[in-house]
Amino acid sequence: MAIDGDGAADDERVPAPESVIVEVSPGTALVYGEAPEGFELMPFRLVTTGDQAAIASALATASAAFNLGGQAANALRQVQPGLYRMAAESVAKMHSTGATLMQSGGQSLGTIVQHGQVVGQARFIPAGGLQAAGVLAAVGPAMAMIAIQVQLNELQGLISQNLELTEGVLKTVRHEQWAELTGLQKAVGRAIEEAGEVGEVTPLIWQNVHGSEKDLQKHRDLFRRNVKNHAATLALHKGHTERLQYIEKNGEAMLLDLHSLLLAHRSWFEYQALRAGRARLEAGSNPSEARLLEKITSDASSEYHAVVEDMAGLLETLTRELSILAELPGKQTIPFTKASRSARDVAAMATQLLAAVERIGGSARKIPAPLERPATTYAKSDERMAKDLRILRWHVRADEEVLALAMTRTPPTGAIESVGDGIGRGLGALGSAFEAAFRRQDILEAATEGLDRDDLLVSVTSQRVLIADVDEFRSHGVIRKAIPTSDIRYVRFRDDNPEGVAEVDLITRTDDYHWRFGNGSATDAAVKRLGALLADQMAIPDSEREALLVALPFRTEAPKEITR
Structure with a gap:
């Protein structure tokens, strides 16, 4: 079942x-009637x-004000609503106008299609409409x-999240803390279930957990x-x-x-x-x-988002660094529970937690x-480039696109430097061969490239130019320099x-x-396109140009225009 944008423009064409x-x-969203595809039903519990x-009744x-018509208004009073989580694509489609959902009376309108058949029509009322119509003030x-x-519901959904990797370690390493925390969790969780069953937070339900906030706050703050x-x-x-x-x-801590x-x-x-349910x-x-x-709901909501941000920010860094480590050659390990675990396993733990935090935070991080x-x-090597891309992935921002990737080197500046450069490259190739011990492919690469060995990896993205030393990048995952494209002043090919x-x-702006x-x-062609991509970002801000022109002697005639 899905929402289609070819909805009717008047109530006479609305199928019942x-x-x-x-x-x-x-x-x-609250849905009165048939829910479109991509909507996930959530229990009401405390509502x-x-x-x-x-x-x-207020709707x-x-x-x-919503131009719903008598049929829809009657449905609001007679149909039991459902509380739904809306898929991101469904939200985007319903918030769009004109091209995907027709407008009727200022409200988005679309047909609900199931198995290719029109089964009804959906009216979408955005949250801003509730405020304007006075519904929020009434209820x-x-x-x-x-x-x-x-x-x-978001937090309780973590029950089904697969968090066994870290949970098993917690039971072993922090046994006492874990026992106290899970004891409190079970008591409060049971009260929530009981309130959901009976439809409200009764005095007896509240009595069983009243006074637990001090201990809960202690663990949470710690x-x-x-x-x-x-x-x-x-x-x-x-x-x-x-x-x-x-x-x-x-990493373990x-x-x-x-x-x-x-x-x-x-x-x-x-x-x-539970406090909110009792006050209600x-x-x-x-x-x-x-x-x-x-106040309870406002403060709880603010804290909810603040804690999610705290966790998501650290998890993003932890996941990125561990994932880079997992892509590096050799058996990379992290000390864990008085032993060691592979970096890939520990990265999986971080990724697992990040996925849980993304869910409760509305995908705070990706x-x-x-x-x-x-x-x-x-x-030169497609296979080697594929490995480089797996490391580079964790240095690129979510809103950044990789436009070009090239292997290059810094040219020597004179005869003596040229001889030194050749010797240096030979020693570098030899060093790489030793470092690549027990890794057959890298030994062959280091030996066959010899003096023709590139030492820099340059990546041009939609926002930055990333520069890495090849050996350092492949051994440690390091990017040496990240240059904002806004800092590019001139490019010569x-x-x-x-x-x-x-x-x-x-x-x-600062370096050559x-x-x-x-x-x-x-x-x-690829090298020429790389130069063109960089040249496309050339710009000299007026403030920098004017600062240079200040040094010109006073003239009665207007200064000549700078040719481009």
């Missing part, structure tokens, strides 16, 4: 029954039938409970402080090597602190949901309880997708070398770079 989709928060009826009363406490229920300290320490280490050294020493915070945060939030019982008749409910070989590539060797000069490519590169 009509569905109404009411956005209550980003990514979640009482009385609150559901109040929301439906029906405001139906004229504020009920909508507050839905808001906290949505976040509660692990959150640990996570923040890890993040602050890593932020002080600017280079990949320094960060990796910290992770190798503290980082993962266990993150997992413990995830569980402590979930239990603390469940307790806040009196909020309709007691203004003080209504204000307390609003694991970068594997890189495809860019159309502009200059390299030279192809007049008698040996057919192309050279590129890159002049940036000179690269020489292999024999025959002067006519190579």
Whole structure:
């Protein structure tokens, strides 16, 4: 079943029954009627039938503002709504206008299609429409409970997340902490289940967990402080090597602190949901309880997002660094539980936790997708380039596209330097052969390339120019220099070398770079495109030009224009 954009423009063409989709928060909606494909049903639990009826009544009363028509307004009062998580593509489609969903009365309109047949029509009311129509003001406490229920569902979804990798280690390494934390978690979780069964937080349910907040807060604050300290320490280490050294020493503690915070945060939030449910019982008749409910839900929501950001930021760094380590040659290990585990296994633990945090945070971070070989590539070995791309993947930002990749070298500047360069390359090739011991392919590469061995890897992206020493990149995953494309001032492409060797000069705001490519590169299309991609970013800001022109002597005539 899916939403189609070819909806009718008036109520006469609406097939019965009509569905109404009411956005209550980003990514979640109340659906009255048939739910489109891509919508995931979530339980109400703490949202009482009385609150559901109040929301439906307020929507029906405001139906004229939404141009719903009598049929849809009646459905709101008669149909039991469902609370749904909306798939990202469904949200995008329903928020779009004109091309995908027709507009009727200012509301998005589309047909619901199942197995190729039209089964109904959907009206989409965005969250902003509820505010404008006064619905939120009419049923504020009920909508507050839905808001906290949505976040509660996200956290409780972690029960089904596959977190056994770190959970098994926690039970062994932090037995006492784990026992206390899981004891609190089970007590609060049981109260949530009981409240869901009976439809409200009864006095007896509340009595069983009342007073647990102090211990829940203690665990949550402890692990959150640990996570923040890890993040602050890593932020002080600017280079990949320094960060990796910290992770190798503290990787176990980082993962266990993150997992413990995830569980402590979930239990603390469940307790806040119970508090909100208890306050809701009196909020309709007691203004003080209504204000307390609003504060509980507002504070809990703010804390929810803050903790997710804390975890996601550290996990993003941890996952990236461990994933780079896992791609490096040799058997890379991380000290773990008084022994060692492969970097790939530890990276899997970090990735697992990151996936869980992404779910509760609305995909706060994204694991970068594997890189495809860019159309502009200059390299001798496709297989070696594929390995380089697996490492480069973790240095590229989520919104960044790799446009070109090239192997090159820094040219010598004179006769003496040229002799020294040849000797240096020979020693470099020999050193690489020794470093590649027990790795047959790399030994052959180092031996056969000899003096013609490139020593730089240059990647041009949509935002930066990344420069790496080849040996350092392949042995340690290090990027030496990242130059914003906005810093590019001038590019010179030279192809007049008698040996057919192309050279590129890159002049940036602060530094100059000179690269020489292999024999025959002067006519190579990929090298020319690389130069063109860099040249396309050339720009001299007016402030820099004016600062230079200030040194010109005073003239009565206007200065000549700078030719380009």
